[in-house]
Amino acid sequence: MRNLFKFTENEKTKKFLGAGFSVSLAGLAIGGLMIHGHGELKLSEVPLIYPGIGFLGCLILIYAAKGLAVVLRRDENYYDK
Amino acid sequence: MNLFSPQIVMFLGAILVPLFKGRAKKVLLVAIPFVALATSHLWEYFLPEVVDRIYLPGTFLMSDRLPAPVFFLAFMIGAVGALMFALKVDDDLQHCAALVYIGAALGVITAKSIFEFYVFWEIMAVSSTFLVLAKRTKIASDAAFRYIIMHLFGGLCLLAGLILCSSDASPIGCLVGSEMQAYSLNMSDPGPWLIFIGIAVNLGIPPFHTWIKDAYPEATETGSVFLCIFTTKSAVFALACFFAGAKILIFLGAVMAIFPILFAVLENDIRRVLAYSLINQVGFMIVGIGIGTALSLSGATAHAFCHIIYKSLLFMATGSVIYMTGKSKFTDLGGLYKTMPLTCLFCIIGAASISAFPLFSGFVSKSMIVSAAGHEKYAWVWFILQIASAGGVVVHGIKIPYFIFFGKDSGIRASDPPRNMVFAMGLFAALCVLIGIFPASLYKLLPKLIYYNPYSPAHIVEMLQILGFGILAFVILKRLNAYPVDSRGITLDFDWFYIKGGRLLHKVADSALNSINAVSSRVIGDGAVSLFEKAFKSSQTTLLLIFVAPYYLIKGDNENQLKEVKHKLTETFEAGGVPIGIGAAVAVGFMVFCIFLSR
Known part of the structure; x- marks a missing residue:
């Protein structure tokens, strides 16, 4: 069967996708400032709250996981010892 | 119980399957769920003239809050797909255990008395254990032992609670004669608490969640697909029947939505990541049940429905990878898109659905629960669920497809799995997309007549912002080599x-x-x-x-x-x-x- 994802091997395509992704993010951030939400919560009305949750939320979770690893990460045979 | 009820058809199927061989056996395996569906009279519930879908006498036992038929339909879809996926497995133990397991799960959600409910609950625990044991390795049998011990504990708590909550003097009499009803959790009454603990074990509420990440990765490649469908979702149904609106569930659900992400980030086993993400998704459902409004309960039901489909799809995709390569660790995999393009495509669709990308099924169901938290002014719950959504995209949205099918090239050149497996994955992938594009088809099935539009411009932009900037965080961390993936080892959990x-x-x-x-x-x-x-x-x-x-x-x-x-x-x-x-x-x-x- 033809490889559906062959396009990911092309450097030009990769760069194009990367640029498209960056532009989309910028568009989303600006668009979010212009579109009014449902106004259910004051928190949801804070400007750039959703990009903040997406970006900082992920960073915080990943670094929290790395911190957790220091305490909880063990060898694969830990329970067999 | 009707002699021709769907669960009895499943049990009879389990008896018949070992008697057949070759093509006849495969035909029988595919036919069984359809025969069960035919005996269920399910279509009566979904007829357009049935306006009040709260209770349909004689067909299903219904709680006044959550619909058994929607769960029933989801279970039947799951059963058809999972049996299709396991069609070429040459192991009668797995087929029989799976059919009994499906039958028991159907029995739990269609039980007409507490006695039936409890008996099917226990059959479900025992039969599912064989799906782990069927792997026939020392690690699997150890995991199966821990699995059954945990479920027997839960079952005993449930039984004790049901007896304590009954006014009947005779323990058996109270179970046979009682219908399922809602209970309230208060400190002075241990009965409801014991019922709650019994259900919490099957739901994987901390600290009882460890059996999920312990047993699911050790089950057979096809067995884990069955496991991810029935136990936790029948427990979601039971929780909604007994404890809808209990506020403690909001807190527990929020905890469940967020903490598994930390463990999933560190995990090297592909199915263990899925097990943690299953706990995360069930957390959303529990929040919905805890909030207890029409929107949140419908959201929990819809999310359970969608979750059965996209989680099965992800377990099928990862199961196919393990089946074809023999590898189950991220550190041993990578670059499989070259030779497993269809599996890769289906896995990406499953990952997009679980991450709640617009136009995929998770988006139309998860957002109902998050919106319900907002409507009811639970700001902290809303915030945690949004963070969990963002974390989810990094863990099950990107980590699974990226590190298995892209990332570094492992040099493995395994092909796509057999046709039956591809067909099952294709079927579920199509459902994920169809539900995402036509959410009204799902909302029509829900028992509460609600109006909800997930595709408002604000909602689409908000969700895309969370997901897009979450992906950006992943890309930056990956470029900086700061994303933790290449570590072999285990993370200590509550099972310590x-x-x-x-x-x-x-x-x-x-x-x-x-x-x-x-x-x-x-x-x-x-x-x-x-x-x-x-x-x-x-x-x-x-x-x-x-x-x-x-x-x-x-x-x-x-x-x-x-x-x-x-x-x-x-x-x-x-x-x-x-x-x-x-x-x-x-x-x-x-x-x-x-x-x-x-x-």
Whole structure:
């Protein structure tokens, strides 16, 4: 069967996708400032709250996981010892 | 229970399957769920004229809050897909266990009494254990043992709670005669709490969640697909029947939505990541049940429906990878898009659905729960669920497809799995997309008549912002080599307390009980028993002497002659040389003596 994802091997395509992704993010951030939400919560009305949750939320979770690893990460045979 | 009920069809199927071979067996496996569906009269519930979908007498037992038919339909879809996926498995144990498991899960959600509910609940626990055992490895059998121990504990709690909550004096009578009803959790009443713990075990509410990440990755490639569908979702149904609106569930659900992400980030086993993400998704459903409004309960139902489909799809995709490559660690995989393009495509669709990308199924269901939290002004819950959504995209949205199919090239050139597996994945991938594009088709099935539009411009932009900037965080961390993936090892979870605690308990019990044993052996074995032995050994002679001594004294024997008589009698008794009549007389005398003492 033809490889559906062959396009990911092309450097030009990769760069194009990367640029498209960056532009989309910028568009989303600006668009979010212009579109009014449902106004259910004051928190949801804070400007750039959703990009903040997406970006900082992920960073915080990943670094929290790395911190957790220091305490909880063990060898694969830990329970067999 | 009707003799031609869907669960009975499943059980009969489990009996019939080993009797067939080859193509006939495959036809039977595919036909069984359709026969079960035909016996269910499910279509009656979904007829357009049925406006009040809260209760349909004679068809299903319905709680007044959540729909068994929607769960039933989701279970049937899951059963068809999973059986299709496992069609070429040449192991009757797996087929039989799976069919009994499906039947029991259907029994749980269609039970007409608490007794039926409990019996099917336990059958579900036992039958699913065989799907783990079927892997036939030491690790799998250990995991299966821990799995069944955990579920037996949960089952006992549930039984105790159901009995305590009944007003009937007879334990069996109370179960047979009682219908499922809602309970409230208050500190003064242990019954509902015990029911809650029983259900919490199956839901994987912390600290009972460890069986999910322990057993699912050790089950067979096809077995884990069945496992991810039925146990937790039937528990979601039970929770909604018994405890909808209990506010503690909001807190527990929020915790469940966020903490598994931390563990999933660190995990190297692909199916263990899915197991943690399953806990995360069930957390959303529990929040929905806890909020208890029409929107949140419908959201929990819809999310359970969608979750069954996209989670099965992800377990199928990862199962296919393990089936074709024999590898289950991220560190051993990568670059498989070159030779497994269809599996890769289906996995991406599953990942997009679970991450709640617009146009995929997770988006139309998860957003109902998050919106319900906003409507009810639970700002902190709303915030945690949004963070969990963002974390989710990094863990199950990107990590699974990226590190298996892209990332570094592992050099493995395995092809897509057999056609039946591809077909099953294709079917579920299509459903994920269809539900995402046409959410009204799902909303129509829900019991509460609600109006909800997930595709408002604000909502689409908000979700895309969360997902897009989450992906950006992943890309930056990956570029900086700061994303933790290349580490072999395990992360200690709550099961540390069970495993280490169990070993400590064994050690303490071993040393304490063996000390008691040694003391008992010295005091009783060496002391008291030998004393009793001596006493009973000489008692017959002593008794006889008491009887015969007066005769020799009257006869005029002196002390030495008496000693000689005593010695002879003792020797004769110990040698067994006493005539039977004398022995019997002594025995009777001894009994009379004992009776006299006892008075």
